[in-house]
Each structure stands twice: as structure tokens, then as C-alpha cells.
Amino acid sequence: MNFQIDKNSSIQINEQIKLQLRYQIINGDLPAGTKLLSVREMASFLGVNRHTISKAYKDLQDEGLIETRQSNGTYVAENVILPAKKDLENFIKVVKDAISKTKALGFSTEEFIDIAQAIYIKETNGSKNIKALFVECNEPALNQFVKDLQDELGIDVEGCLLSEIEEGKMTQGAIGEFDLVVTTVGHYPYLKQKIKDHENVYAINFGPYLQVINEIRPYPRDSSIGVVCIGEEGSLGLKQVLVDLEIAQGAIFSETVDSLDRVKEMANRAEVLVVSRFALEEYKDYFESVDKNIIVYENVLQRTSVEMLKEVVDQLKQGKS
Template sequence: MSAGLRLSGSSSTPVYQQIVQQVRFLVEAGELRQGERLPSARQLADNLGVNRNTVAKAYALLRDRGVIETRGAAGTVVTAAADLSLASVRDRASELLAEPVRAAVALGLSPDDVGQLALHLAGQHHAGHPAVVFAECNDERATSFAKDISERLHLDVEPSLITELDDKAADCDLLVTTFFHLAEVRRWARGRSVETVAVVVTPHLQTLMTIASLPAGARVGVRYTTEHQNDQVRDWLADAGSAEVVVVPRDGAVPADLDLLVVPHEHPELGDDAAPATRVVPFGGELDDASVRTLEEVLADIRRRA
């Protein structure tokens, strides 16, 4: 298969996206057939002269889109069949490109030069869709915020743990995180051609109003999956009213005298062992509107520069 792939280092399209696009082309054109086995990520990376993580990322996206799947000892195989209607469109496109390609060859360009130029021009045409990754220390929060940004800005944002940036963000155009992790993310991005931006996460207003309405002396527990989240939510809630706010370790017992136990909305089961008299309230942060607008401006600038 690697003989059918042509990567361009000068293209504005990230390498992993070039692999995804070209594998899909080979499938849709019928050159890769349903059930056909693909080389491993390591083999393809060696053949193409790229990082194995880049190919692994491309394979992961192809799996998500139903183009390929991994079948244990059988390896990675094609699961999608050629789209005959799309094949006819590609035939028509081939007719349209035939004359410009002949003219480019007549000017002295080699077939590889023409292919790289076409790939670069196609990448510029699709530059309206930069590759964006949202990084957090918690998988649930990364997934939730990535989904929120995707829906609000109408683009695909891939979630990533900060510990997985080498695998998931090496070829992205924009790396987004929260201000708490900005310094850590920028240290990772230093020396790489990856732009970084931070967004503000604000607490849900309804939960803050609930805390503010509690009488003086009320006890509120905070139980999250990470120490950072526990501390952040504790500070938010402590500023919201006069209640005493304490952190309840995930592996510890929930005090029976709590009036309220705050748990992450993505993990309501953390409140399952609370006392019957303790009210359990799911809570989470939400992206600040001004931050989303700033992010939109950064993306617009990336598109203009592409």
C-alpha cells in the first residue's frame, strides 16, 4: 500500500491527515478492497519515513470512521467498500485534471513534483479546517470540552491527555488547554510548530447559587477524580457562600454530617456512598464565552496564514 501514498512535507495538511485522505482515496477508488490487510503502523511508518505515532494516529482516525479495523492476529484490514458513486466523481475529476497535469509536465516538472504541488494546493483548499487538539489532565474533561468546542465552532476537536501529547498533538495546528495547564502545554510545544491557546473554565452558576443559599455552618464536601479538580472546585464553592467546604478523597469514606456532596457530572457514582441525608449535586465547569470567541479569532488567523 505504501507505494500508493505520496506525502508532502511542504503541504499545509498535517502528515497524518494526508495518510487518512490517501487511504480513503485508495479505498473509494477500489484500489484497496474490503478485507484487504494493511501494513502495521510501524511497517508503514518505516516505508514512508515518518514517526510511527503519526501513522498510528491516522489509523485511529480511519478506524473511527469505519474505514479499517484491527482483528487481532489478522492485523489491520479494510472494512469499507468502494463507493461507486464517488468513483464516478473521481473519474470526472481525473478528466478535468488531465490537461493541467500534462501542461505542468511539459514545463519540466516531474510526476512527483506535480503530485506534491497538487497535494499542497488541495491542502490550501481545505485549510478552513485546521487540526485542533484539546488537552487536559483528565480524560472526561478533555472529551467534554473538545465536544463543546466542536459543536460551538463547527469543527472536529480531538481530546488528549497531557501525557499523550506526543501521540495526539504532534501534527496539530492548534493546541488548546485551560489556563491551569498552559505553562505545561507550552513547555511541550516549545520547539514544535504548534500554536497554543488557553481558555477559561467557569463554574456552573446554578450550583454556585445552591451553595450561596446554604445557611452559615453548613458543610459541603467536594469529591473529584484528581487533586487539581478537588482544589479548584473547593475554591469556587468556598467563594460562593458561607458554608464550610472540605475535600473528600475518592478512596476515603464520605462524612455522614455533610449537608451537600458535590461530584463531577461525568462521574455521579462518586456520590453513591453518601449518607441518605446528604444531598448529592453533580457539578462541572463550562467554557467561558469570551474564551470561545478568542479561540474563534485564533482559528481565523490560522486559516488566513495557511
């Protein structure tokens, strides 16, 4: 492993180490499965403190480039997707050309590296400075959405239950600290009413609702429908969407997974069941055995929602720059 550490640079040493390790992994100089020096060994090798190495390793692990195997050390990850050799060669040519032009302008190679790293860090930190709050009605969906949004958007995303807003545990002042607030279509009207003063409140995931609607359409208009979600807010929100869109003219019932007996009672009255993915997992055995038409409400992050939120985040970043 080759490293050039400039302790006089404005770029933090852990960033210098991370960038050079990343390059060596992507370049193929450190193939998949290569065992890296331990934190202690790397710190001694480079003459820096252990915390600096730990920070660089953690960032690379978060990016999926390295992995820690319990009691066995740190390795270059096996599933790293490397760029094609042709692309890498062209990229190196671009960098060399940029360095040549830099020298023609009177700047040194060291200044070029410092500025390039500074720009990278500024853009990375600018993205992390965008804070989003995701609001859902139940823990399983909330946790999944928060993870997916963080992975897709590369920003800080915190989760909050609707009940926490209703009970005042999440105050208006605390909500105001976030750059944007995101929820699903079914909860948007209620949430928008609760936090009127926040400008950036966005609804996502109309796709799963549309899928449910399309699957309901073939049934007779007067069919009775039973909606089952993890929490009451989810059940009522999905029920209200069906009512507002006038999809069915029959009775529409709603229940939560708090009581299997109540779910069974409602199922006996309904001809069609609309069940959220998380509720389906909760009472899997029952729903597999019940003799009813079941439509699964797949409440998962949609690609169209991701693209929309990426545009929103880009606009917010531009506003902060």
C-alpha cells in the same frame, strides 16, 4: 489495489500511499472488512521499505479508516462513514474539471497531483505545528480533556497538572513553548496569575458551572453546600466560583477524595452536595447510599468551548503562515 508511486515526486512515498489508500477506502473500492496486505507484503508489492508502509498504515489507523486485529492482520475498518455516491460522483467531476483547467494553463497531470498533495500536507502539518497545553487539577480529568481536545482540534495537546506549575516542574520557559494554554473556568484566575507573560491563555467549560448554579437555585439561599472534587485545586476552584457568583448565602465547604471519612464528615454538615463526575466514580457506593441532595458537576468538554478553540487555532495558524 491500484497504486501509482512516483519516487521522483517531492511528496514523500508514505504520503502517496496513504492518500491513495484513503481514496480507495472512501470510494468503496476497498469495502469495510477487506484484509489489506501485511506491511511486509505491501512493501514487497510496491518496492519500498517496510517503514514507509508502517507509517502510512499508522496514519490511516489514527484516522479510523483501518484497524489492526491482533494476530490476524490489518483490515479496512467496519465503521467507516462513506460519502453518498452522488456526492462522490460530483467530487470526481470537480477533480476532472480541475485537471482540465490545469492542462489549459500548461501544467501536467503529474504536476497537479504533486501540488495538490503538497497543499494538503502543508495544511495538515500546519495544524500539527500548533501546540497547546491543557492544565487541570487532577489526572482523570486531565487525561480526558487532553484526549478530547486532540480529537476535536487535530493539534498537539499536552497535559499538565496545576501542582506541576506550583512546584516548578513545569517552568515558565517550558510553558512559553506552547502556542496556547487552556484550562477550565475555575482555574483560570489562578493560572493567569501564575503565567502572566503568556498572551494566549483561555478558559473553557463555563457550561458545567452554569448547570451546577441552575440546579442550586431552587434550594433555599441559606442552604449549606458541600463541594467534593478529586483534588484540592478543583474543590477550591468550584467553591470559589459559587462564592464569587453569590449563589448561596449559607456555608460552603470543600473536600477532596483523599479521605472518605472527611467527605462523610463534611456531608453531615451540608444540606446539598456538589460532586464532580470523577469524585462520584471514586466513591460511587457511598454517594449512592447517602441521604443527601447531590448535584453532579459534569466536567466534560463542551461543544461551545470546542468551537471557540477552533477559532483560536485558525487565527494562530494564519499568524504562522
